[in-house]
Amino acid sequence: MKFKQLLKRFILPLLSVFVFCYSTYAQTVTLKGKVTDEKGEPIAGASVKIKGTNAGSVTNGSGLFSLNYNGQGTLIVTAIGFTAHEVKLTGQAQVNVTLAEDNKVLNEVVVTALGIKRDKRILTYSSQEIKGESLTQSKEPNLVNAIAGKVAGVQVTSSSGTPGSSARIVIRGGSSFFGTNEPLMVIDGVPVDNSETGNLNTGPGTNRIADIDPSIIASMNVLKGAAATALYGSKGANGVVIITTKNGALNKKPLITFSSDFSAEKPLLPQIQNKYSLGTNGIYYDGVTNKTSTSWGARMDTLKINGQPAKVYNQSDLFFKTGHTYNNTVNIGGGGNNSTYLVSYSNFNQQGTVPTTKFLRNTFFAKYSAQVLKNLNTTFQLNYSNSQNDRLPEGYALESPVWTVFTAPVSYNLQPYLNADGTQRLYRFSRNNPYWVLDNIKNHSSVNRFLPTFTADYKPLSWLTITERFGADVYTEMDRYHESTQSVSNPNGRLVDNNTTFRQYNNDLLLSATKQFGDFNIDVILGNNLISTYGENTYANGVGLTVPGLYNMASASTVNYSESSTLQRKIGFYLQSNIEYKRFLLLSLTGRYDGNSVLSTDHNFYPYGSAAGSFIFSEFFSPELSKVMNLGKIRVSYGTVGNDGSIGAYSLLTPYNKATIRNLAFPYNQQAGFLISDVLGNPNLKNERINEFEAGFEAGFFNNRISLEASFYSKKTIDGIIPNVAIAASTGYASTGVNSAVMRNRGIEILLNATPIKSRDFNWDLTLNFTRNRNKVLSIYGDQQVLGNGFTNIVVGQPYGVIYGTRYARNAAGKLLIDDTGLPYADDTQGIVGNINPNWLGGINNNFRYKQFNFSFFFDIKRGGDIQNNVDGYGYFYGTPKVTENRGPRVVDGVNATTGQPNTIAVNGQAYYQRANSVLESVIQDGSYVKLRNVSLGYTLKPSWLSKSPFKSATFSVTGRNLWIHAPHFTGGDPEVSSFGSSNGSQGIYSFSTPTSKSVDFSLKVTL
Secondary structure, eight states, X not given: OOHHHHIIIIIHHHHHHHHHHHHHHHHOEEEEEEEEOTTSOBOTTOEEEETTSXXXXXXXXXXXXXXXXXXXXXXXXXXXXXXXXXXXXXXXXEEEEEOOBOTTTTTOEEEOGGGOEEEGGGOOSOEEEEEHHHHHHTTOSSHHHHTTTTSTXXXXXXXXXXXXXXXXXXXXXXXXXXXXXXXEEEETTEEEOOOEEOOSSSSOOEXXXXXXXXXXXXXXXXXXXXXXXXXXXXXXXXXXXXXXXXXXXXXXXXXXXXXXXXXXXXXXXXXXXXSBOSEETTEEOOSSSSOOSOBOSOBTTTOEETTEEOOOOOHHHHXXXXXXXXXXXXXXXXXXSSEEEEEEEEEEEEEOSSTTOEEEEEEEEEEEEEEEETTEEEEEEEEXXXXXXXXXXXXXXXXXXXXXXXXXOTTOOOOSOBOTTSSBOOSSSSSOOHHHHHHHEEEEEEEEEEEEEEEEEEEEETTEEEEEEEEEEEEEEEEEEEEOTTOSSOTTOEEEEEEEEEXXXXXXXXXXXXXXXXXXXXXXXXXEEEEEEEEEEEEEEEEEESSTTOOSGGGEEEEEEEEEEEEEEEEEEEEEEEEEETTTEEEEEEEEEEEETTSOTTTSEXXXXXXXXXXXXXXXSOGGGGGTEEEEEEEEEEEEEEEOTTOOTTTTSOOEEEOEETTEESSBTTBOOEEEOSEEOOTTOOOEEEEEEEEEEEEEETTTTEEEEEEEEEEEEEEXXXXXXXXXXXXXXXXXXXXXXXXXXXXXEEEEEEEEEEOSSEEEEEEEEEEEEXXXXXXXXXXXXXXXXXXXXXXXXXXXXXXXXXXXXBOTTSOBEEOXXXXXXXXXXXXXXXXXXXXXXXXXXXXXXXXXXXEEEEEEEEEOOEEEEHHHHHHHHHTOBGGGGOOSOEEOSSEETTTOSBOOOEEOHHHHHHHXXXXXXXXXXXXXXXXXXXXXXXEEOOGGGGTTSSOSEEEEEEEEEEEEEEOTTOOSSOSSOOXXXXXXXXXXXXXXXXXXXXXXXXXXXXXX
């Protein structure tokens, strides 16, 4: 071959390729940059790609990235919750990108039933999410208290100010007469126990969700209606609270976060008089030579003791102290290419306003997620907590120190609490000296709790996911109570040992499929659930300490011991399908078939389900509409669910109990004796049924700068369980349980979110919620009209939870009837004197951000809802409430019962109030309030200020809780209280519980 031909065929083409490759290499550019948000904060995990190529990167924890490109192209930057951004590249080596928040996407993905994440746009039922930042900002140690006033349709009620005390949460009103009315708590897809435990005397215990550290929570989502909770079966009949914990982050170096909080708490006290001394009818008693329980004595400003002006002892100020709370948390999070991790430890220490009371909690949380295979992801997590709680008796008990403090005379010094002979020193003949109680009575509980969870997601096909989730809730609790000798109620001393073991295992196997068929998008969930719950309890009560001060059961002269254990299993099969047509029509169908081991074989399996639909008209009408309304949705749903919370294990049987015959209690002379229970078990009992209709409207305007959600619901409970109805004595039994009760709840919920101002330096976010629920008891059993339920009653035709008791006698015109002594008196028949249900609830939350400052304040509002104020009620007899300072003669407005003429007989204050003490109506007060529940001011240091330090960020904040309460018709300390705990029958009563507190919290949070 000639050289010219060789040159043309081979050498010149090779030379061209070489020149092209050299030119390409010469144009390769290394691009470095940083991705931040509108506040200048780095965005970790943002995707950075060159359009049309495989060149790409992911930002690190500082928002930095680096990649190579050929000098020309378009850079695309995306991140979850932000609008995608494109940058034209013409050889640059450095670029900084600022991403704007995508309000249309932000907050749309929420965690729903079974831990499944869904776009909120396609939900066909009502739910509301609270971010973890809002929970920690509230500075509440109990997760239930942290959501008070923030969620439409939800009512939260605290029980006491004692550290560790329970709080009650109810969604859309009570649905069961005697079963639990509180929602199911679910952590990362696994149901957990929220029972109230720990108290061996009067007063509230601790609801066990208090074992969870709020700092590990990413979000809480409240599912309200039957359509939202049907997948959880009968456990979700009263609503579900979905708790999602935090995760680590992919491709992120270890990030260490440390936070430290300190708060000081002052008790919110009732109004107590300080003008009159111990005594009666204006005569002073010294409490030594003359004893009495009343403070109807001489005026303090005229009283002289031993020739000196009498000293005024403010008993509450002397007894209660400033409480202190310390909370320190450290967590480490990060991850590699295929795994993430998060480890957290928290130490919480609350010292109560009542001396010797405290709540200590140490929690450890670890979570590890890994992509084991390309289509297999696993997560393992463990939550461990150890809590120690010291409390004292509250309420009516003779051992309650708060009772004596609130009713003690201002003329008597309660210290020292011992006489010279070692006996108790007190101004009256009964009740313990409160300072003696501090040293001689103690209720201690200790809980160790483990919450392990394992989840595996396997994706054999792009449209199919198989999920296996196993979780457990295991805790042991040891409760100890001791009461020293010389106690008024137990002069020889008393001991109680109570040990509880709780084990619950939950397993879900789910198949999730999502497929597009033309204009239809269909996703289906098919699953099976197994849950096993075991409880074991041993209880020993010992009286008569043979060795005073030795608080060991071996020291008790008489010991009664009992033990019990229960095992309950449930199995469920469930199916849910969601069909979406062209993004504007949605149909959701849910079905579940449950089996429960506690029911008879004829009734232990029961089906239920729901149907729901949505019309997203913002997707249907002209695209021009979306410029103003980015979301417009109408939804309708109907669901039916079972509720077996009123039926415990073995409650269908008729057991034998330890016998008591007249005054003989067995065991007697070492001989055991048992009698069959007088409550006949009903093997035909079945679960209660709740049927619920819901309609709602949702709208978002101007890219969700304004969003509105409104819901109407109507739910009806049928086949409600009444555990004790009287039956003919000829059967040999006194009562039995039946399915007969009917109750209805109807209400509306409104939630408004708005961002009136949004700029680079200043933001204002506003949230308002409104709840109105109307409850009515439609039927009890046969023609029965009234049924007792703790401090309230169940009355046909009335709301669930009315206060029923003695009322003033009145004439046909409603005027008080007055007897011949000039005093009103009680009617011969009892009646309804109050209603504990509020007319409506509301919340207003404002959050402002200006540069590095953040300021927020939150108002919680309750209109209506009566309270039985027993502090005043018993105080009327003792002469201690503030109102009793007016002791002059008065003519009670009314008519003489004998003559029918207006009353003209004057009575003194002592006679009037001591008569009022015997009439329940006199102590019923309107519990309406406006509460400044939370105020917070925080400052975050600029990142540039920390550039030469080891810290990446630092925030300091000051938070106040319950700083102002306006309750014009309530004379107690805090109208949001239920002194005896979270049970159905303990609501609407204020009775010598440890006062709740207002507090100021100082917090520091830094990251390394």
